[in-house]
Amino acid sequence: MHAEAPIKLADFHANARAALNDPKLRDSFSGAMDFLIERRARQFPDPAAFEQLRRVGEAVRQHALARLPELLVQLEERLTALGVQVHWAETAADANAIFLDLARRHDAQLMVKGKSMVSEEIELNHAMAAQGIDCVETDMGEYILQLDGDRPSHIIMPAIHKTKRDVAEIFHEHIDGAPLTDDVNELIAIGRRALRDKFASARIGVSGVNFMVAETGSLVLVENEGNGRLCTSVPDVHIAITGIEKVIEKLEHVAPLFALLTRSATGQAITTYLNVLTGPRRPGEKDGPREMHLILLDNGRTQAYREQRFRATLQCIRCGACMNHCPVYTRIGGLSYGTTYPGPIGAIISPHLQSLHETRDLPTASSLCGACGEVCPVGIPIPDLLMRLREAGRHSVAQSATPPQQALRGQGEVRQWAEALAWKAWRLLYSHPVLYRLLVWFAARLNWLTPPWQGGWTLARAPLRPAPQSFRDRLAQRRQQRR
Amino acid sequence: MNVSGSASQRARSAIFARLHEARREPAGVGVPEVDAALAPLVAEPAGESRRQRFIRHARSWQAEVIETTPLDWPVQLLALLRARGVRQLFAGPGSPIAATLQATVPADQLRWFDRELAALKPELFAADAGITTTLSGIAASGSLLLQPGVEEPRTLSLVPPLHIALLHEQALHDSLLAAIRHYGWAQAMPSNLLTITGPSKTADIQRLLVYGAHGPRELVILLVQNGDADAR
Numbered sequence: 001m002h003a004e005a006p007i008k009l010a011d012f013h014a015n016a017r018a019a020l021n022d023p024k025l026r027d028s029f030s031g032a033m034d035f036l037i038e039r040r041a042r043q044f045p046d047p048a049a050f051e052q053l054r055r056v057g058e059a060v061r062q063h064a065l066a067r068l069p070e071l072l073v074q075l076e077e078r079l080t081a082l083g084v085q086v087h088w089a090e091t092a093a094d095a096n097a098i099f100l101d102l103a104r105r106h107d108a109q110l111m112v113k114g115k116s117m118v119s120e121e122i123e124l125n126h127a128m129a130a131q132g133i134d135c136v137e138t139d140m141g142e143y144i145l146q147l148d149g150d151r152p153s154h155i156i157m158p159a160i161h162k163t164k165r166d167v168a169e170i171f172h173e174h175i176d177g178a179p180l181t182d183d184v185n186e187l188i189a190i191g192r193r194a195l196r197d198k199f200a201s202a203r204i205g206v207s208g209v210n211f212m213v214a215e216t217g218s219l220v221l222v223e224n225e226g227n228g229r230l231c232t233s234v235p236d237v238h239i240a241i242t243g244i245e246k247v248i249e250k251l252e253h254v255a256p257l258f259a260l261l262t263r264s265a266t267g268q269a270i271t272t273y274l275n276v277l278t279g280p281r282r283p284g285e286k287d288g289p290r291e292m293h294l295i296l297l298d299n300g301r302t303q304a305y306r307e308q309r310f311r312a313t314l315q316c317i318r319c320g321a322c323m324n325h326c327p328v329y330t331r332i333g334g335l336s337y338g339t340t341y342p343g344p345i346g347a348i349i350s351p352h353l354q355s356l357h358e359t360r361d362l363p364t365a366s367s368l369c370g371a372c373g374e375v376c377p378v379g380i381p382i383p384d385l386l387m388r389l390r391e392a393g394r395h396s397v398a399q400s401a402t403p404p405q406q407a408l409r410g411q412g413e414v415r416q417w418a419e420a421l422a423w424k425a426w427r428l429l430y431s432h433p434v435l436y437r438l439l440v441w442f443a444a445r446l447n448w449l450t451p452p453w454q455g456g457w458t459l460a461r462a463p464l465r466p467a468p469q470s471f472r473d474r475l476a477q478r479r480q481q482r483r
Numbered sequence: 484m485n486v487s488g489s490a491s492q493r494a495r496s497a498i499f500a501r502l503h504e505a506r507r508e509p510a511g512v513g514v515p516e517v518d519a520a521l522a523p524l525v526a527e528p529a530g531e532s533r534r535q536r537f538i539r540h541a542r543s544w545q546a547e548v549i550e551t552t553p554l555d556w557p558v559q560l561l562a563l564l565r566a567r568g569v570r571q572l573f574a575g576p577g578s579p580i581a582a583t584l585q586a587t588v589p590a591d592q593l594r595w596f597d598r599e600l601a602a603l604k605p606e607l608f609a610a611d612a613g614i615t616t617t618l619s620g621i622a623a624s625g626s627l628l629l630q631p632g633v634e635e636p637r638t639l640s641l642v643p644p645l646h647i648a649l650l651h652e653q654a655l656h657d658s659l660l661a662a663i664r665h666y667g668w669a670q671a672m673p674s675n676l677l678t679i680t681g682p683s684k685t686a687d688i689q690r691l692l693v694y695g696a697h698g699p700r701e702l703v704i705l706l707v708q709n710g711d712a713d714a715r
Contacts, residue, residue: 028689035690042525049524056519063511069502070509088495097490140696141687157687164689188685188693195697200604216672226641226683226698233637233675234600244498249511251669255660256517263524270624270680272544272698274659278672284633287600288674298494302501311505405504 012361015336025161029333032160036324039267040375056256058379061315064214064248068305071214071247072296078217082279084292092122095241095297099124099206102293103133106237108203112195114221114228115139116208117155117318118241118297121340121353124206135206136198138227140191147174153334155341156265156320161333195227205231205289209242210261210317212294213251219294220254221275222261224268229275238280238289244296245305245314257317260377264319300353300409307404309388313348315378320345322372322382328365337362344372348385356393356410363389394420440470521658523623533622533655538706540625544681545694546702556649556705557587563647563703564592564612571610573643575635578616580649596636607638612645613699619654619662620704626680627704628662630673637675646682646699651707 019025044050064071076086089095103111111128113119113135125146128135137146141159145152148170152158159167164184171178171190178190207228211220219240221228232238248257254276262268281288304310323329323343334342339350339359347362363386366372372382388402393414397403404411429436443466450465457464527536538548551559564572569592574584576595584593594606615635619628627648631637640646656662659678663669668676683698694700 032690045525049522052519052522053524056515056517059512059514060517063514066508067511068507069499072499072502087491088498089491090494090497094490094494138697139687140685144687157690159687160690162688164691167688184688184691185693187688188696192695192697196608199697200608215669218672224683225685225696227696229637229641229677230697233641234604236601249514251672252517252660252663253514255658255663256519258659259524266686269525270544270626270678272680272683274626274678276672276676277674278676279674282632282674285636285674286596286598286603286633287636287638288631296498298498298501302498305502306505308506405506 012336012338012365015338016332016365019332019336024163025333026331028161028163029330032154032157033324033330036157036267040264040321040324041267043263043267043269053256053260054377054379057260057317057377058315060248060253060257061317061378062312064253065245065305065311065314067249068245068247071249072244074214075212075217075247078214079279079294082217084217084279084294087293087295089295089297089299091299092297095122095295095299096124096127098293098295099128099239099241100131100133102237102239103128103131103204106203108237109133110198110202111135111204111206111239112138112198112202112227112231112235113142113206114208114231115142115158115223116206116241117340118208118243119206120152121299122241122297124241136195136202138195138198138231140188140225140227143191143195144170147171151335153342154320154323155318155345161335199227199230199234202235204237204239205233205235206239206241207231209240209246209294211254211257212242212247213254214247214249216251216278218251218276218278220258221277222258222271222273223275224272226273229273232275232277233288236289237291237293238277239293239295240277241295241297243301243314244298245301245316257378261317261319264321264375264377303408304349304352306406307408309402309404310352310385310408312380313352313385315380316345316349317378318345319377321375321377325371325375327367327369327371332365337365344382344386345380348380348382348389351389351393351408351410354409355413356389356408357413358410360393360410360414363387363393437472440466440472444468444470444473517660521660527623533657534652534706534708536622537620537625537655540623541620541681541704542625544625545684546625546681546704548704548706550706550708552708556707557583559705560614560647561587564588567612567645567701569611569645571606571612572647573607573610573613573639575615575639577634579634580614580616584614596639600636600638607642610643612647613639613641613643614647614649615640617648617650617654618666619656620650621657621659621662621678622655623658624678624680626659626678628656629677629679631675631677632673637677640677640679641698644695644700645703646679646701647703647705648679649705649707651709653709 087098125135137143144159153161172180209219210222280292304313329343350359396412447466576597617627618630682694682702683696685696
């Protein structure tokens with residue numbers, strides 16, 4: 001297997017430009033996003049009914065976040081009573097150390113993994129491979145990418161940038177005895193056979209979590225393929241990993257969130273499986289893990305939590321609807337972002353997981369059209385959050401008009417003197433009428449001095465040139481003529 | 484404990500310290516009635532019975548539904564096994580249908596899930612079919628509700644490529660939320676609860692839908708009518 005390409009955040013502009021010039025990629029993305037938009041719309045034919053359900057989903061998540069520390073304590077108590085070991089990790093390195101320790105204790109060379117974005121976030125596969133442990137992706141899309149040394153470009157449809165021809169070649173090259181075939185049924189059968197052996201022999205199964213229920217200590221997993229069920233029922237040890245924000249208070253809160261999640265994600269009224277796990281195998285049971293672990297990861301989430309202005313970021317249930325509807329994401333694809341979570345949700349969560357400076361281009365990778373906020377099933381005001389992150393990147397705590405309780409990571413580090421100066425000048429002019437009129441008078445007369453090259457603007461547009469007569473003057477002239 | 488245990492405790496304290504720094508309403512913001520989740524988002528045909536609704540949705544998810552009766556289902560099962568050429572049918576020895584299966588299915592075709600999975604893996608992974616009972620069904624989505632456990636293990640409905648499920652009509656609920664409330668799970672959860680809606684599937688290659696991703700390729704539901712409800 002190849003190593004995955006390392007994340008190159010600084011290359012956002014170059015990545016985006018390359019993606020825009022790749023017609024095959026643009027075709028597969030725009031086709032897939034149109035398909036998902038249309039399928040979702042069919043699930044929510046009545047805007048009032050959607051709005052009503054969304055308000056419930058939003059309230060469930062906001063309520064859980066308002067009580068986050070209490071619910072985490074309750075969850076930990078329930079899980080511990082059930083015999084689940086709860087581990088806490090502040091960083092990706094912490095989480096990987098826990099995985100490694102568990103793998104060594106069970107002498108495991110092989111782990112099978114169900115779909116988990118948090119495991120992507122900590123780059124679990126890399127960390128385990130470095131220690132000689134094979135961590136195999138079992139979600140079909142993720143498995144294809146792992147074989148090819150590629151990374152997911154969409155959180156729900158990870159291999160959306162691959163064609164069946166690509167997959168045929170990847171399987172033929174990496175799986176012993178796989179014929180070169182274009183038949184998708186045959187391709188899935190090849191993947192199924194190859195992975196069945198892994199399920200049967202792995203000692204550890206790894207999964208993510210969609211929701212954690214505090215009152216019962218249950219982990220809820222949503223999926224179509226059945227690999228998540230295999231990972232959590234065949235191996236002797238199950239390790240689940242997720243972010244601390246995924247907890248909800250009550251079991252019945254699962255109902256509205258599940259209804260919103262599947263419809264928003266893939267436009268399905270329901271997925272094949274809703275799998276609710278409450279503790280390890282009990283006495284007399286013949287399968288299911290004998291040992292169960294839950295790793296709760298922070299990795300920057302407490303920063304988003306600490307500031308009320310950013311807390312809504314953590315309401316996310318990872319459906320991907322915001323990316324499906326984003327005109328920027330649809331054109332540049334998920335890989336351009338260079339982060340685990342791409343698209344609008346990636347732009348609002350990544351600055352907390354990494355830093356404002358490292359992710360400086362992401363909050364500006366939006367036209368603020370508002371589609372993401374409109375479709376979000378839990379009412380996250382994504383455009384507002386993008387604006388707040390732009391502001392935080394460009395202003396230190398002292399400079400900020402809405403200072404945070406504590407500086408965010410990378411606070412003010414995106415500030416560029418030219419941009420800051422331009423806005424200072426703008427403020428000066430627009431708050432001093434005499435100065436403003438003076439400038440307009442000069443601009444109208446000296447407009448022949450306008451440079452034909454105006455940075456990014458003139459790459460695809462005609463240069464901006466002040467009119468020979470200002471709008472204000474023309475209005476004044478008209479008024480005089482009427483008299 | 485061990486090294487990673489104390490590291491975990493340190494991380495725990497640090498995370499909670501940061502969470503407690505935040506300004507918030509510890510009582511929560513209150514949750515409106517989740518009953519909004521009960522109302523269908525897509526209009527359902529009027530005058531449909533719970534059973535009809537279940538069947539319509541289950542079939543739309545590619546499940547095969549065979550309508551049968553308490554006396555007739557073993558006959559239907561045999562016909563199904565013959566039609567699919569099933570050689571090895573796995574079943575739970577403690578299941579409420581174990582005696583009927585024993586009396587119905589030829590001994591050389593019936594295999595009991597009577598040992599721990601570790602000892603059964605080669606046979607189970609090679610079996611053609613598994614049969615389970617169900618706790619309930621959900622009419623609004625055509626889903627089966629299963630509670631795998633001592634009698635019927637989790638992998639019985641997962642590993643063989645054909646899953647046959649016996650569902651009694653009177654066990655149907657209107658919605659997932661109604662079932663959650665009916666069974667009172669909030670107070671006592673079983674180790675595993677599942678909803679199953681159609682066979683396993685994937686659209687990960689070019690959005691083309693394929694059944695039988697990692698779980699069963701086929702789901703057949705033997706829907707048993709109430710004893711005297713044949714006339715409906």
